[in-house]
Amino acid sequence: GDSVTQMEGPVTLSEEAFLTINCTYTATGYPSLFWYVQYPGEGLQLLLKATKADDKGSNKGFEATYRKETTSFHLEKGSVQVSDSAVYFCALKLGSQGNLIFGKGTKLSVKP
Amino acid sequence: GAGVSQSPSNKVTEKGKDVELRCDPISGHTALYWYRQRLGQGLEFLIYFQGNSAPDKSGLPSDRFSAERTGESVSTLTIQRTQQEDSAVYLCASSWTGTGVTGELFFGEGSRLTVL
Numbered sequence: 001g002d003s004v005t006q007m008e009g010p011v012t013l014s015e016e017a018f019l020t021i022n023c024t025y026t027a028t029g030y031p032s033l034f035w036y037v038q039y040p041g042e043g044l045q046l047l048l049k050a051t052k053a054d055d056k057g058s059n060k061g062f063e064a065t066y067r068k069e070t071t072s073f074h075l076e077k078g079s080v081q082v083s084d085s086a087v088y089f090c091a092l093k094l095g096s097q098g099n100l101i102f103g104k105g106t107k108l109s110v111k112p
Numbered sequence: 113g114a115g116v117s118q119s120p121s122n123k124v125t126e127k128g129k130d131v132e133l134r135c136d137p138i139s140g141h142t143a144l145y146w147y148r149q150r151l152g153q154g155l156e157f158l159i160y161f162q163g164n165s166a167p168d169k170s171g172l173p174s175d176r177f178s179a180e181r182t183g184e185s186v187s188t189l190t191i192q193r194t195q196q197e198d199s200a201v202y203l204c205a206s207s208w209t210g211t212g213v214t215g216e217l218f219f220g221e222g223s224r225l226t227v228l
Contacts, residue, residue, distance in 0.1 A: 032216075043222055099145070
């Protein structure tokens with residue numbers, strides 16, 4: 001079935017370090033791909049999305065490129081901040097209807 | 113409203129009692145979802161409502177769980193005879209669906225359920 005696999009956490013980085021969180025997917029069709037973020041004590045928020053192959057989603061300095069050939073949607077940021085500490089979820093959705101399928105989440109801690 | 117609203121934000125109950133959790137989606141959103149997030153875990157899909165179609169109940173973990181939605185408005189998730197393993201944050205989300213949209217989900221802040 002359709003699924004999302006993302007790297008296990010927790011990930012601990014120093015401020016200004018480079019971040020990559022890997023995400024790969026399995027889907028029967030052509031999904032839209034999403035990264036959601038959950039800051040401590042808050043609800044899930046959409047961070048970025050991409051709807052077709054080679055699209056790049058970006059927001060708040062984060063980027064992810066939809067790679068159909070490798071079925072991946074890795075999240076990157078060039079210089080993380082303490083305020084980026086959160087749990088990051090990769091997700092896919094087939095069409096405008098239907099369920100959003102999540103990965104298990106990756107907890108990021110950024111130290112000053 | 114401006115966002116998805118859930119109530120109560122916190123609920124503590126005794127094992128064996130029934131609980132009801134409420135979700136008020138974003139106005140105009142045709143789809144509504146319930147997810148469960150246990151401590152330190154990912155999101156577990158429970159149920160999905162789309163317009164007037166029959167809901168997708170494939171994620172409900174047992175027949176103690178049920179949900180209803182009134183038209184394209186409020187939804188209630190009911191857990192009967194609660195067990196300690198039901199302790200979790202229950203998240204509601206809504207989305208706009210239609211041609212040409214990706215249907216991204218907008219989440220409420222969740223209802224934290226603790227079963228003693």
